[in-house]
Amino acid sequence: MSRRRVALARSLVALQNRNFRAFFVGEVISTVGSWMQMLAQSWLVLELTDSGTALGVTLALQTLPMLLIGAWTGVIADRVDNRKILQVTAVAGALQAIGLGAMEATGHVTVHWIWAFALVLGIVGAFERPALHAMIFELAGPDDLSSAIGIASTINSGGRLLGPALAGLIIATAGTAPVFFLNALTFAAILVALALIPDSARHQRSTDTVAVKMRDGLAYVWREPTLRLAMGVMAIVGLFAFNFAIIIPTMIRFEFDASAGALGIVQMVGGIGSVLGGLAAGTFYRPTTRRLGVIAVVFGVCIFLASLAPGVAAFAALWLPLGIASAMFTTVDQTVLQQTAAPAFQGRVMSLFTIAWMGTTPIGGLIAGTVIDTWSARGALVMGATAAVGAGLLALAVSSRRASTAARVAPAHPADAVELVDRVATVEVIEPGADLAAGI
16 A cells, blocks of 8 residues: 555544544534634624724634633533533524524624624633544544544534535525524534434543642643643734634725625635645644644745735635645644643643634734734734744744754663654653643
């Protein structure tokens, strides 16, 4: 078998698990609906206000709960059955979509109502995201975790591929209200998937040996150098670069004077790239912080090139490589964290990851909205590109310093020295009960 086929087989190995397949399908359908609502919500805000700042406030309210309570919801994910959490959040998400759709259908919607529903959706997401990440570990286990995370990244990418295109078509033909109602229906898919997964098929994450407290999770991440670096890099990129939900609609409407259909096409192309990027990242068995740094730099370069696009066609085309780089960056960062974290800390570590990724948006989204209104959407892209490149260079510098330190203290035997350097540069899987977990 060729190396390419071996890599592809490794990236898809988690799909051999029937329960992971069911979860994957349910989440893809649900996420398609979520991306449909995201496009409809963004377009509705711009139609009502013509303001990048208003759109920034919308996204800030939707992600503010993750920043404020995300660490505590991670504790809940380590204490409570994750299946039950995801069932409750699916029902709550459906009710939120029905409420917003009803307001739009009856002609009573205002930007303030949109902000209120965005805040409700943010609270739901703050509980859903840590449980979702922990559920991936429970279904795949440590051996297939890299493959599972790579495939799981295609859940968001698949939704991004289909959702905006469908939403753009529906908005053009029937308006925005039907988009919200259809999103509510898609939550049924995840409820069915969760019902099909037996408890016996899940890898248990015992928390009997540690106190399930938020401060323990924070201390754990801070004391473990690899976790600290990966979390810091994601926080920088999340704050300044991952504001595409604001930047893309404003680029389409203000820079190119195009329609919601064009917005759907751009996001669909980005979704194709994200699917490819997630699958490519899934071929890495043990991603390193050095590789994370390289991908972050490439991601930043792609964002900068998108800021130079002369027209909507070129902008859409550039979202293919940008989508690939974005998905690879997020997947590698998440894999580094989950392969390094002990199972008992998965919920808390991944809640902090989600805060770094999405919870920084209340601040970053307002910054991006201000840059858009005072300068341009292109300026917001340049800001994000600079942050991604800087974070990548930071990761590369720290990784090189660790490798140099390992070389200086390496054993006398050359083979042992090489092994030590590799271990410093490579993320090692920490088994339950490892010294790091026990020492906190």
